[in-house]
Amino acid sequence: MDDVDELLRPREPGVTSPKVDAWKATTRVLRGRRWWRRGRAAVMMAGCFVAGALVMYRPAPTNLVVPTPDAVAIIPQATEPRIEAEAQPIESPKRLERWAKLTEGDKQRNLFRRAGDGFLKYGDEIAALRCYRRSLDGGTPTELAINVEDTWMLMSLKISQHKE
Amino acid sequence: MDDRQRIGYETGLRAAVLAGDEAAWRAWYDAHADGLHRYVLWRCGGIADMADDVLQDAWLTAVRRIGEFKPQTGGFRQWISGIAAFTLKNHLRKRQRNSVRQQVLVEVAANTDAAMDDDRAWRTAKALGELPPRYERVLRAKYLDGRSVNDIACQWKESPKAVESVLTRARDQFRNAYERLGRADG
Numbered sequence: 001m002d003d004v005d006e007l008l009r010p011r012e013p014g015v016t017s018p019k020v021d022a023w024k025a026t027t028r029v030l031r032g033r034r035w036w037r038r039g040r041a042a043v044m045m046a047g048c049f050v051a052g053a054l055v056m057y058r059p060a061p062t063n064l065v066v067p068t069p070d071a072v073a074i075i076p077q078a079t080e081p082r083i084e085a086e087a088q089p090i091e092s093p094k095r096l097e098r099w100a101k102l103t104e105g106d107k108q109r110n111l112f113r114r115a116g117d118g119f120l121k122y123g124d125e126i127a128a129l130r131c132y133r134r135s136l137d138g139g140t141p142t143e144l145a146i147n148v149e150d151t152w153m154l155m156s157l158k159i160s161q162h163k164e
Numbered sequence: 165m166d167d168r169q170r171i172g173y174e175t176g177l178r179a180a181v182l183a184g185d186e187a188a189w190r191a192w193y194d195a196h197a198d199g200l201h202r203y204v205l206w207r208c209g210g211i212a213d214m215a216d217d218v219l220q221d222a223w224l225t226a227v228r229r230i231g232e233f234k235p236q237t238g239g240f241r242q243w244i245s246g247i248a249a250f251t252l253k254n255h256l257r258k259r260q261r262n263s264v265r266q267q268v269l270v271e272v273a274a275n276t277d278a279a280m281d282d283d284r285a286w287r288t289a290k291a292l293g294e295l296p297p298r299y300e301r302v303l304r305a306k307y308l309d310g311r312s313v314n315d316i317a318c319q320w321k322e323s324p325k326a327v328e329s330v331l332t333r334a335r336d337q338f339r340n341a342y343e344r345l346g347r348a349d350g
Contacts, residue, residue, distance in 0.1 A: 004335050007288045007342065008307040010202060011210030021216070022223040023193060027186055029227045034184030 093118025097131055109135045109143065113154070120151050132157050174235035181230050189227065196241055204248050206308045209288030218255050222248040249300075253293055259286075291341035299334035306331060 093115045100111030116131035132154050136144060146158050180188030201219055208215040226233075226244050233243050292300060305316045313331065317324040 004339050004342075005307075007209075007284070008206075008303055008338070010206045010308050022197070022220045025220055026189065026193065026223050026227040029224065030181070030184050030186055030189055033182075037184060 091118065093122065093124075093127070093131070097127075100131075100134070109137075109139055116154065117151060120153055125153065128153055129157075136161060170239060171235045174233075174240055177240075178230055178233055178235065181227070192240060193223070196244060199241065200244055200248060203245055203304070203308060204252065206304070207249065207252050207289060207292055209285035209292070211282070211285045211289065214252075214255060214259070214289070218248060218252045221251045221255075225251065249293075252289070256290055256293055287342050287345045290345050291338050294341045295334065295337055298330065299337055302327065302330045302334050303338065 091114070096111050096115035096118060100108050100115060103111060112131045112135035116128045116135060119125070119128035119131060128151075135154075136157060144158055144161060146155055150158070177188045177192055181192070200222065201215070204219050204222065205212065205215040208218065222244060225247050229247075233240065292303070295303070302316065305311050305319075306313075311319075313324050313327050317327040320327060
């Protein structure tokens with residue numbers, strides 16, 4: 001049996017150094033890795049470019065389904081239009097009156113009527129009365145007929161005109 | 165360099181090597197090449213050509229699998245030594261298969277001094293490979309690194325008596341394995 005200490009004692013390394021070969025081999029792997037990373041990045045960029053180009057130059061689809069009027073579902077209006085109208089900003093009655101003075105005929109009467117409605121709403125009865133009177137001047141019998149949507153002041157004016 | 169600094173340093177090197185940085189790899193290689201060479205040569209029982217093969221394979225495996233290296237679990241030296249030990253085990257297995265095929269040629273030259281030296285080195289390498297990691301570590305510290313029992317005890321945070329006991333058991337197991345291999349070879 002050889003002496004254990006003798007067997008386990010390290011021997012001097014050989015003349016040739018293994019360092020050079022191992023280093024060369026490992027650097028080849030590293031270079032390969034570097035090129036692989038670069039190549040992968042280039043391929044990814046090229047892929048993105050091709051995808052973008054495809055999206056840009058894609059032909060328009062020929063079988064595009066356009067919904068016909070029959071296919072459109074008619075949804076009943078659930079909201080109350082009256083409340084919506086009230087929620088909208090009210091036109092200035094003064095502006096309506098000025099605008100009405102610049103127009104003629106049916107349009108003028110309609111604008112005076114709307115101005116009268118506005119004045120009445122703001123509590124300016126005198127101005128409302130003035131506008132309503134102008135709106136009834138030269139009105140057709142249909143316009144002079146009492147309507148359920150008329151304000152109390154307009155109704156009163158129409159009644160008094162009928163009486164006259 | 166304390167453990168935290170080492171982890172930071174090795175994590176940085178690992179990331180650089182993964183990105184293909186040659187300078188980072190050079191730093192690692194230069195720091196550990198000589199130590200690893202000495203270790204592999206010792207584990208090979210002084211057979212230089214086998215040590216060279218093992219060393220090259222170990223470095224190649226290390227650079228290819230650097231992504232698996234985790235500095236938190238241990239240093240680079242420990243990791244690459246583990247790779248070298250594993251590579252050596254494979255080499256020994258391969259060499260044994262080849263030696264069986266070349267038995268006749270070996271027998272012709274069996275009586276020369278060189279052949280006897282080679283046989284001794286071969287059995288040493290095999291016997292070292294059969295030892296449990298703790299025994300291998302204590303023999304390595306004692307014979308390769310040339311450290312005293314007290315020094316090993318201090319590093320392992322164990323009593324000198326315990327280290328002495330491990331060393332004795334490691335030597336005994338090595339001797340038994342060495343003799344058994346000699347009997348098996350005839």
